[in-house]
Amino acid sequence: MRYFSIIGYRPTFYFLVFLIVSHNVINTGIFINLTYLLSLLVFLYSDKKFDLLFPIIIFFTGVYQDILIGNSLGYSSSIFLFFIFLKELVKYFGLYDIKYTPFFTFVAGSFSIFLFNYIYLTVNYQTSLNIFYEIIPILITIIIFQPINIFMKQIEKIYE
């Protein structure tokens, strides 16, 4: 464990994010959406010092993902940054440490992103999306919120 601490908490987190984004080339099926999974990691990342590099790196990671997936550049970055902003907003009002607040904030954020996407695509492409397939990855991400939270806290503890 001590050897891991040489690398540092932030580089480990960035490496993890890079690793997950790079795995977008693998078909993850209908259950896992790596963008939501990354949003969860970004949301749970504990940024005690106000590190300016963090949102900038996340922005470029999003651009990297967009080039891989073929989305409009800035799409993934906006989702990631939205979650960071949401978290900081809740922290600003002093609500983050209240039990279950992070969880419900993430749920609300996920569903608002989903609704925005769904309405935009339905109106713009005039297609009938299967809501079941679209909602499953969000529900999976919500289900794994707690295990990922514990995992992130464990990583943080190692580097303390």
Add this chain to the structure above:
Amino acid sequence: MRVSKYSQYKKIFNSRSSYLYFLFFILVFSIIFIFINIKNPSIQDTLTKLTAEPILKISSFVSTPVNMASNGIEKIIRVKKVYDDLESYNKEKLSETSNFQKIISLKMKVMEYEKLLNLSNETEYNYVTARITGNFTDQFSENAFINAGKSMGLQIDLPIIGENGVVGRISEANNEISRILFITDVSSRVPVLISDNGHQGILIGNSKGRPSVHFVNELSKINIGDLVMTSGKGGVFPPFLIVGRVISKNEDRVEVELSEDIDKLNYVRALKVNKLFD
């Protein structure tokens, strides 16, 4: 003591409200960045063309271990399927032989009719077979990279087919790699024919669900199980390529089960049409 510029900025932003403003600024910038790219796609095209190949190489390298493991599992499942197929093939061998005879006689008939009608051979294809190197199943987009590009004569809008039918078209062509837009993608539109009566419609992708055919005139005359083929209109897909079968009917559209399982594709063929169809 000299203080670095970064430390100075850090001091300015060392309060939650300033950090919040900074986050808001970068979020707004990111959203504006999307709209700039939508309004002016040439910026995105140039950037993607420059970076797609090295980025895909990095991504493929990083994901090699997981990719190998998932391929290994897939191969084991396939080997089992081959044994099962072999067993069922042995059982159906007799009926297959008679079907083959039927196909040959039908082909001969078509050739005879074509001669009588003085029809020229409408389309001739050249194939470029390529391997899917990266499959992207984001929430709403369905696309993949293949390891063939402009150097092999591929270009934007060439139709892509699998073993059993149409799977998509090329949406981006670089020198060594190309991006396929699957027909299940929300932005995909394919003019199709349904059933023997040739009812026309537009096949619209809806992400991971089954694509559906919209704008069909005589919906009541369409039956479950009818064959869906490309109509050849629109100039991208040649006519009579199999897409799938009608699986259900709604008030204004029919749902189609694709003849090709896009999730399990490993190799695809790009159709280089020699003689242009109308």
